[in-house]
Amino acid sequence: MAPPAEISIPTTSLTSSSDGKPYTLYNITLRLPLRSFVVQKRYSDFAALHSALTSQVGSPPPAPLPGKSWFKSTVSSPELTENRRKGLETYLRAIAETPDRRWRDTSAWRAFLNLPSTAAGSAASASGVSSGTRVVAAAAANGMVAATDPGTWLDLHREMKGALHEARMALARRDAAGEGSGTRVEAGGQAKRALVKAGSLIVGLSDGLRVLRENGRLGDGELRRRRDLVAAARAERDGLEKLSVTLASSATSGSGPAGHGDKAAATGRVLGAPLPETESTRELDNDGVLLLQRRMMEEQDQDVNALAQIVRRQKEMGLAIKDEVDRQIEYMDRMDQDVDRLGAKVGVAKERTKRLGG
Template identity: 55%
Template sequence: LTSLISAPPPAPLPAKSWFKSTASSPELTESRRVGLEAYLRAIAEGPDRRWRETSVWRSFLNLPSSTSSGSSARGELEVAYQRGSAGQAAQEPQVWLDLHREMKGLLQDARMFLGRRDGATTAHAQYEAGADAKRCLVKAAGLLGNLEEGLKIMEEGEKRGQAGKIGQGELRRRKDLLGSARVERDGLEKLAVSLAAKSHKAASGSGAATQQDKNALFGPGVSKPGGRVLGVPVPETAKTKELDNNGVVQLQKQMMQDQDQDVEELAKIVRRQKEMGYAIHGELEEQNEMLRRMDEDVDRVQGKLAVAKKRVAKIS
């Protein structure tokens, strides 16, 4: 892994002992097992995906390749749908991650379609983009329910004291992922509904205006307006009524300066908002890193306590 990624994994492999053999020392065997478990968990549950996406890692754990993991997870979910146990399929950690990745992709597609709908110039394009966005949101909602059910099954197994496939820290992390995905999905749903109402209102309003324009232009009894009258000056406004040519030029320059100042003020506000966003992002990254380290420390201490309890039991 180090040679492929050009960086060591987040946790080291358990060290070998030159004085004892694991075949004759149960304590050494248990210690190496705990170290190997910590090594595997650090790679499988860490935020950096580089090591667990290598072919060496996936072949060592007998996992499908990264290109086929999404399709295999989808196939397993379809089979589970036919059996009526979609949540059971999502309780596998790797399948859960693949389904979550697919759900995030659907949410991104929905956001893209909503953007297309907002920028569409024809009613047909708006309808197609809105339908595609709704389809993605419905699929994402179904996957979100399956992920919640699968995570609930994992948590219940952990509470019953069964051999957990993931730790408590990973359970909390996945709960946070589902919470943020649920918020994002609800926000996109509200955005889709508001855009639909706005487009319907605009379409109805524009249709009425168009009909009025037709009646005003081509209705019966409408006389044709006369042609342009040359030599008639442009009507004065309240601001330019008492100004000469130089005054009008000065007024135009003043208006342009005011507009430039407004643009500069708006740019300052945007820059401040951008800096605040970067600061919030950095703080969140730091907090996530601290939580990840705390989870690793908790898992490490739990492993050491388990080894100590076994040694105390043997001594007593």
């Protein structure tokens, strides 16, 4: 039984066959519980899937397959491409979300979406579905396709963060390994591969954000947040790259003549005790420490600006309260004067009443 999948067709791609004839690929994005990937299919693959599902189940799927146009081509008609994309997405979602599992449990459906199959390897060919499927994993070098979906973009970002973490740990192992050991060479190669992978993912994430902005699938606030994530990841990747080069240069020069620091260590002279390292600076070179310091200063400036805004609002509230208190005091003074005048008039009225009574 195939695991539940979230299916969408956010974009299409235009490509050419071996004979140079262009055709349209529909980028089917699948989000499974443990991974995400993109399956690229032609319209003919959808038609073969529809025939195979109808044959294996004995009844057509719950949603109709969009019809083929004999007068227009998706290569030259963006409107037809968009309408067919929406129709094919509705078609797949109807099969994936219907309570009736008959179509989802077929080998044709699993082979079409490259899902795990319980049947033998010949099930895909027996299903009648074309085997010319192009699968783009989230971590592939051309992950640009996967990055055009808002949900899969986050999966790509998570993989990129994992690659940066892997590079950081590999550099730490290389730094801790002895000179000329196999572990040092292996860790250095692993760090380099992880940095290359992270760099390609960062490029794909950046390009994906551009497509998402053009399509209007993300709000301005979310776009800014994701741009900041990409910028921070790029800065971290550059810092790790510089750290990798610095460590490699240090290892190369370490086998040469003793430098000034080595001579100082040999003679026991200490020109100045260095500041103790922290977890955030231990694996950084000078450029990385400078970048970290600038980032901390920017965060402090932001905190100061936020505090200044709070103090400014508190001051405005205090001035408003003072104005209101002054206004109320003025009202009370007027009321006292009115009471005094009224008391005087009442006294005069009493005197006149006594005279009239006498």
